[in-house]
Amino acid sequence: MKQSNHxxxxxxxxxxxxxxxxxxxxxxxxxAKIRDIRKQYLFAAxxxxxxxxxxxxxxxxxxxxxxDCKLMDEPTAMILSTVDEVGQPHSRVVLLKDITMDCxxxxxxxxxxxxxxxxxxxxxxLVFFWxxxxxxxxxxxxxxxxxxxxxxxYFKSRPIENQLGAWASPQSQIIRSKEFLEKQxxxxxxxxxxxxxxxxxxxxxAVKPTSIEFWQGRPNRLHDRLLYTRHGNxxxxxxxxx
Ligand SMILES: Cc1cc2nc3c(=O)[nH]c(=O)nc-3n(C[C@H](O)[C@H](O)[C@H](O)COP(=O)(O)O)c2cc1C
Numbered sequence: 001m002k003q004s005n006h007x008x009x010x011x012x013x014x015x016x017x018x019x020x021x022x023x024x025x026x027x028x029x030x031x032a033k034i035r036d037i038r039k040q041y042l043f044a045a046x047x048x049x050x051x052x053x054x055x056x057x058x059x060x061x062x063x064x065x066x067x068d069c070k071l072m073d074e075p076t077a078m079i080l081s082t083v084d085e086v087g088q089p090h091s092r093v094v095l096l097k098d099i100t101m102d103c104x105x106x107x108x109x110x111x112x113x114x115x116x117x118x119x120x121x122x123x124x125x126l127v128f129f130w131x132x133x134x135x136x137x138x139x140x141x142x143x144x145x146x147x148x149x150x151x152x153x154y155f156k157s158r159p160i161e162n163q164l165g166a167w168a169s170p171q172s173q174i175i176r177s178k179e180f181l182e183k184q185x186x187x188x189x190x191x192x193x194x195x196x197x198x199x200x201x202x203x204x205x206a207v208k209p210t211s212i213e214f215w216q217g218r219p220n221r222l223h224d225r226l227l228y229t230r231h232g233n234x235x236x237x238x239x240x241x242x
Pocket of ligand 1: 074077090092093094095096106107108109112113114115171172
């Protein structure tokens with residue numbers, strides 16, 4: 001199906017609803033706004049000669065710069081993608097809580113959707129986007145639960161309200177109402193007071209990367225992309241076209 005310049009070109013009959021909804025007046029304004037968002041990336045460059053040879057150390061460098069830049073909220077927020085049993089990917093934000101020599105650590109409920117997907121398929125991907133530095137980092141690898149001991153240690157370091165929240169919320173399940181959650185919270189507050197044990201269904205995951213790609217925005221869309229692939233304890237660095 002041929003469309004005029006500003007419409008989507010598609011031969012897929014299912015896309016006609018989308019095309020129609022995009023061509024009405026209010027959507028046209030949104031479309032124009034979206035199209036007008038353009039940015040020249042000028043902040044920095046990424047050179048093979050200047051990066052660190054170890055992917056985790058290069059990540060640490062960029063993470064520190066993102067954290068030290070006080071203008072940016074949530075520099076440790078990352079998109080975690082998991083895959084379900086029919087191959088459907090699912091993405092959501094989680095917070096990076098630790099990096100080790102070879103892993104990225106986050107915490108979650110083990111029984112929610114992501115927990116079930118990870119139990120079936122350990123292959124995951126992470127993405128960080130740091131707009132102030134015009135940077136993206138893509139990480140691919142496999143994920144494992146961390147030890148109970150480390151999970152307990154981190155759980156105890158959280159504010160009491162967060163600890164109770166981990167008991168109160170049956171993550172990813174359909175619930176009747178907000179009040180249900182509030183009642184659950186109240187129930188566990190009465191039950192545990194100030195000494196909340198770690199729920200058995202809650203803890204940490206460690207993502208061990210097989211590859212890390214560093215993307216630095218550059219003028220004229222000629223962005224820098226350096227792909228680190230892990231080989232045992234060392235990393236191979238290649239450049240990808242943007
Ligand atoms: C900024 C931000 C930080 C979040 N951090 C976490 C986190 O560290 N762990 C977590 O389980 N969910 C976190 N969430 C909620 C998840 O995005 C998601 O809603 C939840 O984990 C349920 O996902 P699931 O149903 O796929 O398991 C965060 C959401 C946002 C927006």
